[in-house]
Amino acid sequence: MSREPLDDANHRRYWRANLKLMGLLLAIWFIVSFGFGILLAEPLNRIEFFGFKFGFWWAQQGSIYVFVALIFIYAAAMRRIDRQHGVSDDDGGAAKGGGVDDDRAGAD
Amino acid sequence: MDAQALTYLFIIGSFALYVGIAVRSRATSTGEFYVAGGGVHPVANGMATAADWMSAASFISMAGIIAFMGYDGAVYLMGWTGGYVLLALLLAPYLRKFGEFTVPDFIGARYYSNTARVVAVACLIVVSFTYVAGQMRGVGIVFSHFLNVDIIWGVAIGMAVVFFYAVLGGMKGITYTQVAQYCVLIFAYLVPAIFISLLITDIPIPQIGLGATVNDGSGLMVLEKLDRTLVDLGFGAYTDGSKAMIDIFAITLALMIGTAGLPHVIVRFFTVPKVSDARRSAGYALLFIALLYTTAPAVGAFARLNFIDTVQDAPYAEVAGWFKRWEDIGLIGWQDKNADGAIQYAPGAPFDGPPAFTGERGEQGQRVLANAPGASANEVYVDRDIMVLANPEIAALPGWVIALVAAGGLAAALSTAAGLLLVISTSVSHDLMKKTLARGLSDRQELRYARIAAATAIVVAGYLGINPPAFVAQVVAFAFGLAAASLFPAILLGIFSRRATKEGAIAGMLAGLVFTFAYIAYFKFVEPGRNNAEHWWFGISPEGIGALGAALNFATALIVSRFSPAVPAPVRALIAAIRVPAGVERPHDHP
Numbered sequence: 028m029s030r031e032p033l034d035d036a037n038h039r040r041y042w043r044a045n046l047k048l049m050g051l052l053l054a055i056w057f058i059v060s061f062g063f064g065i066l067l068a069e070p071l072n073r074i075e076f077f078g079f080k081f082g083f084w085w086a087q088q089g090s091i092y093v094f095v096a097l098i099f100i101y102a103a104a105m106r107r108i109d110r111q112h113g114v115s116d117d118d119g120g121a122a123k124g125g126g127v128d129d130d131r132a133g134a135d
Numbered sequence: 136m137d138a139q140a141l142t143y144l145f146i147i148g149s150f151a152l153y154v155g156i157a158v159r160s161r162a163t164s165t166g167e168f169y170v171a172g173g174g175v176h177p178v179a180n181g182m183a184t185a186a187d188w189m190s191a192a193s194f195i196s197m198a199g200i201i202a203f204m205g206y207d208g209a210v211y212l213m214g215w216t217g218g219y220v221l222l223a224l225l226l227a228p229y230l231r232k233f234g235e236f237t238v239p240d241f242i243g244a245r246y247y248s249n250t251a252r253v254v255a256v257a258c259l260i261v262v263s264f265t266y267v268a269g270q271m272r273g274v275g276i277v278f279s280h281f282l283n284v285d286i287i288w289g290v291a292i293g294m295a296v297v298f299f300y301a302v303l304g305g306m307k308g309i310t311y312t313q314v315a316q317y318c319v320l321i322f323a324y325l326v327p328a329i330f331i332s333l334l335i336t337d338i339p340i341p342q343i344g345l346g347a348t349v350n351d352g353s354g355l356m357v358l359e360k361l362d363r364t365l366v367d368l369g370f371g372a373y374t375d376g377s378k379a380m381i382d383i384f385a386i387t388l389a390l391m392i393g394t395a396g397l398p399h400v401i402v403r404f405f406t407v408p409k410v411s412d413a414r415r416s417a418g419y420a421l422l423f424i425a426l427l428y429t430t431a432p433a434v435g436a437f438a439r440l441n442f443i444d445t446v447q448d449a450p451y452a453e454v455a456g457w458f459k460r461w462e463d464i465g466l467i468g469w470q471d472k473n474a475d476g477a478i479q480y481a482p483g484a485p486f487d488g489p490p491a492f493t494g495e496r497g498e499q500g501q502r503v504l505a506n507a508p509g510a511s512a513n514e515v516y517v518d519r520d521i522m523v524l525a526n527p528e529i530a531a532l533p534g535w536v537i538a539l540v541a542a543g544g545l546a547a548a549l550s551t552a553a554g555l556l557l558v559i560s561t562s563v564s565h566d567l568m569k570k571t572l573a574r575g576l577s578d579r580q581e582l583r584y585a586r587i588a589a590a591t592a593i594v595v596a597g598y599l600g601i602n603p604p605a606f607v608a609q610v611v612a613f614a615f616g617l618a619a620a621s622l623f624p625a626i627l628l629g630i631f632s633r634r635a636t637k638e639g640a641i642a643g644m645l646a647g648l649v650f651t652f653a654y655i656a657y658f659k660f661v662e663p664g665r666n667n668a669e670h671w672w673f674g675i676s677p678e679g680i681g682a683l684g685a686a687l688n689f690a691t692a693l694i695v696s697r698f699s700p701a702v703p704a705p706v707r708a709l710i711a712a713i714r715v716p717a718g719v720e721r722p723h724d725h726p
Binding site: 038041042045049052053056060061064065066068072076077078079080083084086087088090091092094095097098099101102105106109113114115116117 | 201206208209212213216217219220223224225228342343345346347348356357358374376380383384387388409410411414415417418421422425428429432711714715716717718719
């Protein structure tokens with residue numbers, strides 16, 4: 028059988044777009060938590076931010092707000108990418124390029 | 136009505152609500168029992184995930200831990216929220232597309248191997264039982280503190296309630312109960328936090344109050360005052376850490392990937408209708424979690440400030456009533472080392488180990504301790520867990536707020552316990568029985584096995600809650616470390632690498648598991664005396680070693696995969712299929 032949707036050029040483009048978006052968002056995820064909150068916390072603590080030392084604020088408040096935003100941004104951006112490549116799971120939106128087998132049984 | 140009567144009212148009322156919801160949504164098929172039929176709205180699933188995730192530890196212990204750790208508490212705040220970004224971007228949507236019932240299901244199918252499935256089941260059971268023992272303990276503690284009920288009875292009542300809605304309702308019952316439990320617990324957390332923020336800063340939003348000016352006329356900011364007070368007493372500043380940066384880094388990373396690898400959280404994303412819903416739902420889940428997690432640091436800082444204000448140099452005879460009430464329960468101890476009749480709070484442990492009360496009263500009326508006084512000037516033993524529970528009393532809030540906190544603590548513990556018990560029972564009935572040992576099971580038989588497994592797991596969890604192993608606090612490191620080092624890398628590679636083979640995954644999981652287990656066991660149990668930075672590898676404590684274990688898992692899996700037979704074609708097609716959202720199915724009942 029071996030009809031592999033990923034060998035289809037459209038699916039490859041879709042996957043690359045996904046990885047690119049993911050890489051960007053994970054870079055931000057890393058910078059705000061491990062970067063601002065930990066590695067750079069000490070120098071940032073010299074800056075005052077609404078009554079907080081800035082590094083401390085990132086570690087105990089700021090990074091969490093950014094995490095929430097990142098997930099919603101990912102969900103919204105992926106919806107658009109899904110539609111652009113015709114692989115959306117919206118009702119009726121999967122008309123083109125769905126072509127995905129349910130191979131679970133075969134893989135068991 | 137007094138606080139005690141109100142507490143009874145709130146607890147009985149909330150329990151009746153949970154049971155009522157469970158009766159209305161009982162499961163009739165394996166699809167409903169395992170994944171609520173795959174029809175849960177993303178927002179409802181977000182709330183259920185938040186309740187599932189936020190345990191007795193988040194509700195009761197975390198703010199207290201932060202209060203005493205200061206900046207270092209950030210490892211929990213970032214670690215236990217940042218994991219959701221990994222979950223949402225790297226795992227949840229693809230696992231939803233895969234569309235089966237359990238995490239071992241995915242491992243077994245993706246790695247075309249029942250051995251891999253069984254290894255995953257073993258990881259899942261170790262991780263989940265570690266966790267559930269703590270929840271049952273939390274239930275017992277709330278009952279005994281607020282209602283003077285024996286811990287055993289508290290645990291038994293909690294078991295009975297969980298039994299009722301988890302065994303009857305399965306995932307479907309649990310989901311809608313967790314939605315209610317989220318509402319109870321977040322309300323119970325925010326109300327006292329808002330009161331205390333008003334009390335200290337006149338600002339009703341704790342997240343902003345934490346950065347505001349203290350209203351005592353000193354003109355100092357909250358954190359500024361806290362830093363100064365602590366430094367005056369000889370502590371390090373609140374906003375500076377005491378852990379090494381490498382350790383903070385490793386612990387945060389281990390908690391993040393451990394969170395993303397926890398089966399009872401992952402499985403919640405199997406319950407939404409579509410892939411796009413799984414992504415959105417993770418966003419809602421973290422939003423609901425963040426509401427508590429951004430409040431906790433404020434609660435922690437206010438509590439520490441309040442605590443020092445009340446206690447420092449106060450004559451014992453005149454100290455606030457809550458100090459003596461918690462002393463009566465044994466979570467506060469006072470040893471008048473300099474015999475001045477007043478309480479002195481300072482760095483260092485007041486004495487070795489937990490307080491051992493002799494049963495007698497000293498001349499001030501304090502409970503006499505048998506412990507030999509330590510070298511430090513500190514006279515106060517205080518259990519970190521009381522910070523959230525005692526906060527309403529410390530701030531002299533009305534009785535209904537105290538009752539609310541009790542109901543909230545129970546909601547947090549029960550919702551997490553139910554979620555954990557469900558994944559344990561599912562992995563037994565579905566992965567061990569149906570998929571491995573007794574392949575011919577009908578849907579009805581499998582459902583019966585699921586209910587029996589859930590009932591058994593509840594009894595074991597209850598036993599662990601009543602007779603906690605002495606090391607219960609130590610084993611939390613196990614749950615996250617093992618999830619990080621075993622399950623997360625296997626799932627991630629299963630989705631993102633088309634070359635990862637069955638041999639690679641099994642070798643990787645075992646390497647990560649054995650390494651992490653050995654490292655934690657060595658420093659926690661074999662040589663606890665060597666458990667310090669001098670002996671740790673790269674300065675990474677046992678709490679953070681899961682990060683290294685995960686790296687080892689990845690490396691092993693990738694290397695072994697290079698030298699093992701290629702992934703078979705049907706599995707390559709499976710990988711291709713889970714990478715696109717289109718064509719998602721509702722989970723079907725097995726014929």
